[in-house]
Amino acid sequence: MELIPILSTIILVATISTFLLAIGAYILYKVRERRGQIAVAPHEAEIRAEVVTPAGIPAPRQVEQQRPALQPIYVDRQPVIIQQAPGQSQQRVTQRPQPYTAFRQQTAVSTEQQPGQYNEAGFVQQRGFQVPRNGNQPEEAKQQKDSKFLKYTTEGYVSTKENKESGAVRWR
Amino acid sequence: MEAKQEIKRSTVVFEDHEHFEPTEDKGRKYFKRIIINGIISLFLILVIVYTLPKAVLTIKSLFEYATIVALVIFLFILLIRYFSILLLAYLYINEYTYSSPAGGYFPFVSILVPVYNEDKVIADSVKSLLELNYPNYEIIIINDGSTDKTKQVAENLVGYKKGMISDVKVSLINKPNGGKAKALNTGVKYSKAEIVLCMDGDSQLSPDCVKLAVRHFANMEIGAVAGNVKVLNRGKLFTDLQALEYIEGLNMARSAQSFVRLVNIIPGPIGLFRKKAIEEAGYYSSDTFAEDADLTLKILANGWKIYYEPNSVSFTEAPVKLQQLLKQRYRWTRGIIQSIKKHRKLMVNPSINFGDTFILWTMFYEALIWPAMNIGANLFFIIAAFAFGFSSLIFFWWAGLALLDLVTALYCVAAEREEFRLVGYSIIYRMFFILIIDICKLMSTIEELLGIKMTWGKLERVGVAQT
Numbered sequence: 001m002e003l004i005p006i007l008s009t010i011i012l013v014a015t016i017s018t019f020l021l022a023i024g025a026y027i028l029y030k031v032r033e034r035r036g037q038i039a040v041a042p043h044e045a046e047i048r049a050e051v052v053t054p055a056g057i058p059a060p061r062q063v064e065q066q067r068p069a070l071q072p073i074y075v076d077r078q079p080v081i082i083q084q085a086p087g088q089s090q091q092r093v094t095q096r097p098q099p100y101t102a103f104r105q106q107t108a109v110s111t112e113q114q115p116g117q118y119n120e121a122g123f124v125q126q127r128g129f130q131v132p133r134n135g136n137q138p139e140e141a142k143q144q145k146d147s148k149f150l151k152y153t154t155e156g157y158v159s160t161k162e163n164k165e166s167g168a169v170r171w172r
Numbered sequence: 173m174e175a176k177q178e179i180k181r182s183t184v185v186f187e188d189h190e191h192f193e194p195t196e197d198k199g200r201k202y203f204k205r206i207i208i209n210g211i212i213s214l215f216l217i218l219v220i221v222y223t224l225p226k227a228v229l230t231i232k233s234l235f236e237y238a239t240i241v242a243l244v245i246f247l248f249i250l251l252i253r254y255f256s257i258l259l260l261a262y263l264y265i266n267e268y269t270y271s272s273p274a275g276g277y278f279p280f281v282s283i284l285v286p287v288y289n290e291d292k293v294i295a296d297s298v299k300s301l302l303e304l305n306y307p308n309y310e311i312i313i314i315n316d317g318s319t320d321k322t323k324q325v326a327e328n329l330v331g332y333k334k335g336m337i338s339d340v341k342v343s344l345i346n347k348p349n350g351g352k353a354k355a356l357n358t359g360v361k362y363s364k365a366e367i368v369l370c371m372d373g374d375s376q377l378s379p380d381c382v383k384l385a386v387r388h389f390a391n392m393e394i395g396a397v398a399g400n401v402k403v404l405n406r407g408k409l410f411t412d413l414q415a416l417e418y419i420e421g422l423n424m425a426r427s428a429q430s431f432v433r434l435v436n437i438i439p440g441p442i443g444l445f446r447k448k449a450i451e452e453a454g455y456y457s458s459d460t461f462a463e464d465a466d467l468t469l470k471i472l473a474n475g476w477k478i479y480y481e482p483n484s485v486s487f488t489e490a491p492v493k494l495q496q497l498l499k500q501r502y503r504w505t506r507g508i509i510q511s512i513k514k515h516r517k518l519m520v521n522p523s524i525n526f527g528d529t530f531i532l533w534t535m536f537y538e539a540l541i542w543p544a545m546n547i548g549a550n551l552f553f554i555i556a557a558f559a560f561g562f563s564s565l566i567f568f569w570w571a572g573l574a575l576l577d578l579v580t581a582l583y584c585v586a587a588e589r590e591e592f593r594l595v596g597y598s599i600i601y602r603m604f605f606i607l608i609i610d611i612c613k614l615m616s617t618i619e620e621l622l623g624i625k626m627t628w629g630k631l632e633r634v635g636v637a638q639t
C-alpha cells in the first residue's frame with residue numbers, strides 16, 4: 001500500500017477528531033462557566049485602600065556587592081619548544097601559568113539613594129575586567145605587571161629586573 | 173530567613189481616573205444594526221438573482237470554483253504574512269544586535285505586582301524580583317481583595333529586603349476587588365517613579381530583565397517597552413505547544429512590530445511604561461477584557477513609540493488543561509475584539525494615527541479573519557475527501573503548512589536560543605493546536621458579536637516554582 005493514502009487517512013481522522021474535541025471542550029467550558037456566579041464590581045469614584053509599608057527608614061549602610069567572588073583565571077599559554085643543538089633531543093617546557101586575578105573595588109551604594117540617575121561609580125570596563133578610573137592599581141596588579149617579562153635560565157624563569165643592591169658581580 | 177520587619181499601616185484614598193465611554197442606547201443600536209445589515213443583504217440577493225441566470229456554470233461548479241479561489245487567496249495571504257513577519261523580525265534582530273543602546277541609564281523603577289488569590293505563587297514572584305540585577309527599584313504588591321491567604325503572605329513580605337545590589341523596599345496595597353485594571357491603576361498612582369513595570373502575580377522575571385528594558389527609555393520617544401514572555405511549566409504536551417506558540421507565534425510577530433516601533437500588545441506578564449505615557453493615555457480601562465491591548469493602543473494613539481526587548485524575560489505558568497487554555501483564549505479574543513471596537517474610529521480614519529490604523533487592521537485580521545479562514549480551509553478538505561474522494565489533498569495541505577511551521581520554528585528557536593526539542597512540535601502545531609485555538613477564537617468572536625455576557629474568570633495556578 002502506498003504511503004500517501006495512509007498518511008492522508010491519518011491526517012483526515014486527526015483533523016476531524018480535533019474539530020470534535022475543540023467543539024466538545026468549548027461546549028463543556030461554557031456549561032461549567034454558566035454554573036459560576038457573575039459578580040460585577042461596582043464603579044466608584046474613589047478607591048479606599050490600606051497601604052502597608054515598612055515602618056521607618058533604615059539607616060544607610062554600606063552594601064556589599066552580591067556578585068560572586070572572582071576566582072583567579074589561568075591564562076592558557078602555548079608550550080614553549082626549545083630548539084636544541086643537533087643530536088640533542090627537543091625539550092618541551094610548558095610555561096607555568098601565572099594566576100591572573102581580576103579585582104573589583106567594592107562599591108558603596110547607599111540604600112537611601114534618591115530616585116533618579118544612578119551611575120556605577122569608579123569603574124572603567126577594560127578588556128573583560130574592571131579597574132578603577134583613578135589608576136591606583138593595588139599591589140597584586142603591580143606584581144602581575146612585574147612578572148609580565150620573564151627570562152628563562154637553567155634555574156627556571158627569573159625576573160628580567162636587575163637586583164642592583166645585592167652587590168653580586170655580573171659578567172657582561 | 174530574614175526577620176520580620178515592623179510595618180506601618182495607613183489608609184489612602186485613590187481617585188478613580190478611569191475613563192468610561194458613554195453607554196449607547198441598546199435598542200437604538202440594535203435597530204441601526206438590523207437596518208444596515210438588511211440593506212446589505214437585500215443588495216446581495218438582488219445581485220445574485222440578476223447574475224445567476226447569466227452564469228455559464230452550474231451552482232455546484234460555482235461553489236467549487238469559489239472555494240478553490242478562496243483557498244488560493246488564503247494560501248497567498250498566509251505566505252505573504254509569514255514572509256513579511258519573518259523579514260521584519262530578521263531586520264529587527266539585526267538592528268537589535270548591532271545598534272541597541274548601551275546601558276548606564278538607571279532611573280528609579282516601581283514594580284507593580286497585582287495579585288488576586290495568588291497565595292501559592294506570590295512569595296516566589298517577589299523572591300525572583302529581589303534577585304534583579306538593577307540598583308534602583310521598589311516593589312509594590314497590590315492585593316485586589318483576595319479571598320485566600322494572599323494578604324497574610326504578602327504582609328510577611330513587606331519591608332526593606334536585601335536585593336542583589338541594594339536594599340529593596342517592598343510595600344503592599346490592600347484594596348477591594350475591582351479587577352486587574354483598577355489594581356494596576358492604584359499602583360501607578362501610588363508610585364513616584366518615572367518608569368513603572370507592570371507584571372502578573374504569578375510571573376517571575378529574569379535577573380537582567382529591568383536593566384535591559386530600561387535602557388530604551390533613554391530615547392524620549394519610547395513610551396513603553398514590551399518584554400518577552402516564556403512558558404515556565406514545560407514538559408507536557410499542551411504547555412510545550414504553548415511554549416512553541418509564544419516563541420513562534422507571539423514573539424516573532426512582536427519582533428516584526430518592534431522594527432516599526434508599533435508593538436500592538438504589551439504582554440501582561442511584563443511591560444514597562446513611562447508613567448507619563450500611562451497618565452496621558454488615561455490609565456488602564458476595565459471596560460475590556462484585554463486591558464493590556466487597550467492601553468497599548470491608547471499609548472500608540474498618543475504618538476508614543478513602543479519597543480520590544482527580547483532579553484527581558486518573564487516566565488509565566490501556562491494553562492495545563494484544555495479547559496483552562498480555552499478559558500484564557502476566550503478572554504483574550506473577546507478582549508481584543510472589545511479593544512478593536514473601542515478604537516474603531518482609529519481603524520477607519522488613518523489620518524488620526526496611521527500606525528494605530530495599521531495595527532488595528534492587523535489585529536482584526538489575526539483575531540477574526542485568520543481563524544475563520546483556517547477553519548474554512550480545513551472544512552473544505554474534509555468535505556473534498558468525503559464528497560469527492562480527494563483525500564490526498566488534506567495531506568498535501570498539512571505537509572505544506574508543517575514545512576512552513578518547521579522552518580519558522582527552527583529560525584525562532586535559533587534566534588531565541590530556546591530548547592531545540594520544541595521544533596518537533598511544529599509537525600502537529602498547525603493541524604492540532606492552532607485548529608483548537610482558532611475554533612475557540614471563532615466561537616468567542618460570535619459570542620462577542622452577539623453581545624453575550626462574560627466574566628473575567630481566574631486561571632488555577634499550582635505554583636510550579638515550589639515543586
